[in-house]
């Protein structure tokens with residue numbers, strides 16, 4: 080079998096087996112990512128499905144979502160001693176005065192880590208909700 084045929088068969092095999100894989104052979108996972116604001120101004124909810132290499136942190140998911148749809152999924156972070164703090168999503172910023180922030184959930188569970196360290200699993204639904212504290 081020629082190397083080209085072998086490669087083609089390998090790609091078909093991993094596709095059929097349902098495990099997507101990047102060019103270097105690192106398996107990728109799919110994460111559903113939603114952003115929700117019902118708190119202030121015009122309400123919005125946008126959802127996107129993102130594929131990232133297994134082991135990626137949530138920040139990588141957000142970067143990929145931003146790359147795929149910069150209009151809705153743009154975001155900004157601020158550096159803190161805990162790592163990157165998500166200050167703004169879709170042009171909506173949390174504020175100390177208004178006591179608002181972007182709160183992160185996996186389904187209905189509040190994440191116990193920031194976007195720089197949380198590692199989503201395949202099929203997970205991450206939701207960022209504009210919230211009050």
Ligand code: B12
Nearest residue numbers: 159161162163164165180181182183189190191192193212
């Ligand atoms: C108060 C607080 C908040 C407030 C901060 C605003 C405010 N003005 O009060 C709010 C409610 C915004 C907040 C949010 C979050 N928080 Co908080 N927070 C704290 C708490 C209780 C105290 C921080 C503090 O005031 N320190 C004193 C000041 C002087 O130090 P500072 O470094 O300047 O504090 C700033 C940073 O800590 C930053 N900050 C607060 N929380 C977080 C979380 C992350 C991941 C980052 C990067 C920065 C950050 O805001 C502070 C004020 O500007 C700590 C627990 C602790 N004991 O430290 C948890 C803590 C830091 N938060 C935590 C978490 C998980 C979050 C969230 C990710 C929760 C979520 N699921 O959304 C979000 C951040 C999401 C985002 N947008 O990126 C975890 C971090 C754990 C980890 N290993 O990553 C901690 C340790 C609590 C815990 N034990 O679970 N938080």
